[in-house]
Amino acid sequence: MAGSQTNWGVLLELSGPGPKHAQLARALRTAIRGLEDGAAVPPSRQLAADLGCSRWVVTQAYAQLVAEGYLDGRTGSATRVRRVGSAAEPKPPVPVKQPRHDLAPGLPDLRHFPRQRWADAVRGVLATAPHTDLGLPGKAGHPRLRATLAGYLRRVRGAETDDVVVCGGVTDGVTRVCRALREKGITRLAVEDPGWTRLWRAAESTGMGIDPVPVDDEGIDVGRIPRGTRAVLVTPAHQFPTGTVLSPRRRAGLVAWVRDVDGLVLEDDYDAEFRYDRRPVGTVQGTDPGRVALFGSVSKTLSPALGLGWVALPPQWTLSGHAPPVVDQLALAAFVESGGYDRHLRAARLRYRARRDRLVDALGPARLSGAAAGLHLVLHLDRDAAEVKRSAGEKGVKVADLDDYRSAPGAPALVLGYGNLADNAVETAARLLREAAG
Structure with a gap:
């Protein structure tokens, strides 16, 4: 049974105990036993639409099966079936390419840890x-x-x-x-x-x-x-x-x-x-x-x-x-x-505000929101956010898709964290991101 010919929406039944992503992982384990080694499973966005669930449910199920060895997931490529217990020669590990510019949210400026x-x-x-x-x-x-x-x-x-x-x-x-x-x-x-x-x-x-x-x-x-x-x-x-x-x-x-x-x-x-x-x-x-x-x-x-x-x-x-x-x-x-913590926060606020201002200026006439506070902002797009994220990644810029934080897909946008972005890289990262956004 070829992966490209599989009617996944019919084949997979979400039922039984546990959250939806656990139900989907169980259903996928059963389904992929009939697929050939290397067969592609659907993109997470497509499978979420077929099953009527959030993309997050699918990505969590895929991540679980990658960890268990049922699937092989690589950045920039389709997620594929990996036969558990196969006699095939193990593939050499793919080196993880670290982004040159990390604009993912969630980190402070680690360079200035006291x-x-x-x-x-x-x-x-x-x-x-x-x-x-x-x-x-x-x-x-x-x-x-x-x-x-x-x-x-x-x-x-x-x-x-x-x-x-x-x-x-x-x-x-x-x-x-x-x-x-x-x-x-x-x-x-x-x-x-x-x-x-x-x-x-x-x-x-x-x-x-x-x-x-x-x-x-x-x-x-x-x-x-x-x-x-x-x-x-x-x-x-x-x-x-x-x-x-x-x-x-x-x-x-x-x-x-x-x-x-x-x-x-x-x-x-x-x-x-x-x-x-x-x-x-x-x-x-x-x-x-x-x-x-x-x-x-x-x-x-x-x-x-x-x-x-x-x-x-x-x-x-x-x-x-x-x-x-x-x-x-x-x-x-x-x-x-x-008083060391208060002094650290005062210095950090000045540093982050200046970095935010530089990033906003460098992004040019972009539609931004959420920039009044915190360590991130939202960049609203006119094209598919997943494509822009992938293109940015190829240019060495790590960003987050707003859909990664939603229960269901919505208007395309990226979440840009500037907390751990080097000051001397702000303009370069913004230029590469503008190129990726087209």
């Missing part, structure tokens, strides 16, 4: 911490860092909290809160669409069902949260990836909704530290600390390699899991207490 000040904080902790601090960390985190973070959030973000749990980052925190939600019988989570699909997957991994809710120029449309859903994940300060700020009307509606359903708002304080046109709005958590869990991390301000984040929890909630290493926790506490 290495010396962080090393000083670690040395200070090792020199002064009592030996009792070198044992197993408490599940909620070290008391010193918890108190330091609570004070920081009250001072800088208008949060109302005395109870902060230290975790490995926002993804870890969301995963732990979703487990707690399920223990209380809350099994569905509304999410912003488009939004961070990484957090969608984290919630799904705990058994939560996902309800995508549209985002417009006021933020998440609270009135479209499905009836029966009692938890919602939002990024009100700077929505990812659209860049919108949750409007006062929607903020009030969100608080009214969570009180009405007796549920929980999971507030990801994404990119709140980087606002360029005015001061960032305060947290929703400060409005109703008894029904909002506030998440944050140093992944976008210092580095994701540190693996340090926090959750400000309503008092009635407790989380399972493990805190990060104590030495790292105490180093962050010292860094914040010394």
